[in-house]
Amino acid sequence: MSETAQLDVALSSQPALPVRDDEGHINPDFLRVVEAAIASKDSFQLRKLAGSLHEADAGDLIESLSEGDRSAFVRLLGDEFDYTALTETDDAIRLKLLDELPNEDIAEGLGDLDSDDAVYILEDLDKADQAEILGELPYADRAQLQKALDYPEDSAGRRMQTEFIAVAPFWTVGQTIDYMREARDLPDSFYEIYVVDPAFHLLGAVALDKVLRTTRDEQVTSIMTETRHAVLATEDQEEVARRFERYNLVSSAVVDENDRLVGILTVDDIVDVIQEEAEEDLLALAGVGDEEISDNVITIARSRLTWLVVNLATAVLASVVIALFEDTIEAMVALAVLMPIVASMGGNAGTQTMTVAVRGIATQELGTRNMLRILRREVLVGVLNGTALAVLIGLTAWLWFQSAGLGIVIGGAIIINMLFAGLSGLLIPIALDRVDVDPAIASSVFVTTVTDVVGFFAFLGIAALWFGLPF
Structure with missing residues (x-):
C-alpha cells in the first residue's frame, strides 16, 4: 500500500487530526497528511483537511509547507481557499506565492475579501500586476481598492475598510x-x-x-x-x-x-x-531592518551589512583612542586586561537608557515638558549605579592585581562612563528625533560609540595621570 493510501486509511479510521500541537505550532502529523494530499493531487482530500481552516491556521500551514507545495496547495483548494490567509504569512512568502499564481485567480480570490485585506495583499505587488488584477474586478470594487492604494503607505487610508453602514x-x-x-x-x-x-x-x-x-x-x-x-x-x-x-x-x-x-x-x-x-x-x-524569518541568505546579509559597516567605522574611532595611549598600555599590561570591562559596562548602561528613551519617544511620553526631569533622573541613576559598580570592580581589580591604585583608577573611570552612558542614552535619541531621524534605527550606533570612546579615554587617561605613565 502506498504512503498516500496508508495516510487516507489512517485519516478515515481516526478522529480528525488537530491542526496545532500543544505548543501552538502546526501539528507535524497534520502537515504530513496535507503534504501527502498535495503530492497525490487529491483535491477532495485536501478540501476536507484544509478547506474550512481559520485564516490564521491556513497562513501558518502555508508557511510550514515547502516552497514547491505552496502554490499547489492554493490551486488544489480552488474556490475554497480563503485569500485572507495570505495576510497571515510573511511578506516574502506571500509575494513568492502570488508570483506563482495567475492574476485572474488572485483577482477572483480578492473579490471575496474585505477591502482592507485586499489592499494589504495588493500593496506590495508591482504596478503592472496591480493594474492587471484590478482590471479583473467589478468597477465598484476596483475604484474602492484603487482609491485606498493611492493613499500613502502606512496611512489610515491603506488600513481602512470601505465596507460600512x-x-x-x-x-x-x-x-x-x-x-x-x-x-x-x-x-x-x-x-x-x-x-x-x-x-x-x-x-x-x-x-x-x-x-x-x-x-x-x-x-x-x-x-x-x-x-x-x-x-x-x-x-x-x-x-x-x-x-x-x-x-x-x-x-x-x-x-x-x-x-x-x-x-x-x-x-x-x-x-x-x-x-x-x-x-x-x-x-x-538591532540594525536588521524589516528582515523576515523566511528571507534568503543574500537578502539577510544585505540588510545587516549596512549597519555592520557603520559599526565598523565607530569601532575604528574607539581604536584610535586606544592608540593614543599605546605607550601607557605598554607600560602597564593590566590596563589592557581591564579596558573591556569599562567599555562593556558603559555600553550596557547606555543601551538600557536608550531603550527607555526610544520607547518614550515612540509613545509620546518623553518630550520637551519632562525632558529636564528625566535628564536629572538619568544623571542620578548613572552616578548611583556607577558608584556601586566602581566599588565592586575596584575591589576586584585591587585583589586581582594587588594594586589599590588600579582599583581607584578603574572605579573612577566606571563612574564617568556610567554618567555619560545615561546622558548619551537619553540625549542622542532625542536629538535624532528632532532632526527627523528614526531614533530606533540610529541610536544604538552612536550611544555605543560614546560609551566606548569615553570609557577608554577616561580609564587610560586617569591611569596615565595616576601612575605617571607616558602618553
Whole structure:
C-alpha cells in the first residue's frame, strides 16, 4: 500500500487530526497528511483537511509547507481557499506565492475579501500586476481598492475598510434596523452606524447597543453622538493606534480632507498595526531592518551589512583612542586586561537608557515638558549605579592585581562612563528625533560609540595621570 493510501486509511479510521500541537505550532502529523494530499493531487482530500481552516491556521500551514507545495496547495483548494490567509504569512512568502499564481485567480480570490485585506495583499505587488488584477474586478470594487492604494503607505487610508453602514439623518431607528436586515452587502462585522448628509459629510455615529435599546420611531439623530475621534485618511497608522489606545476605541470613522466618510478602522486592524510597529522598532534597534524569518541568505546579509559597516567605522574611532595611549598600555599590561570591562559596562548602561528613551519617544511620553526631569533622573541613576559598580570592580581589580591604585583608577573611570552612558542614552535619541531621524534605527550606533570612546579615554587617561605613565 502506498504512503498516500496508508495516510487516507489512517485519516478515515481516526478522529480528525488537530491542526496545532500543544505548543501552538502546526501539528507535524497534520502537515504530513496535507503534504501527502498535495503530492497525490487529491483535491477532495485536501478540501476536507484544509478547506474550512481559520485564516490564521491556513497562513501558518502555508508557511510550514515547502516552497514547491505552496502554490499547489492554493490551486488544489480552488474556490475554497480563503485569500485572507495570505495576510497571515510573511511578506516574502506571500509575494513568492502570488508570483506563482495567475492574476485572474488572485483577482477572483480578492473579490471575496474585505477591502482592507485586499489592499494589504495588493500593496506590495508591482504596478503592472496591480493594474492587471484590478482590471479583473467589478468597477465598484476596483475604484474602492484603487482609491485606498493611492493613499500613502502606512496611512489610515491603506488600513481602512470601505465596507460600512451609513444612513441619512432623517432615518428612524426602525428604518435603520429594516435596512440592516434586508441589505445583502453589509460588512461581516460592525460596531457603529454612521450618520451622513447627502454629500456624505460625517455627522456622527450610533453604537449598535443604542439602536437595540431605542424605539423604532425615534430618529437616529436623537441617539447619535458626534464623532470626536474621526481619523484623517492620510494620518499615519501609528498615530491612529495611539488614539485607539488612549480612548479605548473599538472602531473609528475615516474621513478625507473634505470631512467625507470614506471608510472605517476596527480594533483588529489596530492590533496588527501595534504589532508591526513594535516589531519594526525592535528590529531597528538591532540594525536588521524589516528582515523576515523566511528571507534568503543574500537578502539577510544585505540588510545587516549596512549597519555592520557603520559599526565598523565607530569601532575604528574607539581604536584610535586606544592608540593614543599605546605607550601607557605598554607600560602597564593590566590596563589592557581591564579596558573591556569599562567599555562593556558603559555600553550596557547606555543601551538600557536608550531603550527607555526610544520607547518614550515612540509613545509620546518623553518630550520637551519632562525632558529636564528625566535628564536629572538619568544623571542620578548613572552616578548611583556607577558608584556601586566602581566599588565592586575596584575591589576586584585591587585583589586581582594587588594594586589599590588600579582599583581607584578603574572605579573612577566606571563612574564617568556610567554618567555619560545615561546622558548619551537619553540625549542622542532625542536629538535624532528632532532632526527627523528614526531614533530606533540610529541610536544604538552612536550611544555605543560614546560609551566606548569615553570609557577608554577616561580609564587610560586617569591611569596615565595616576601612575605617571607616558602618553
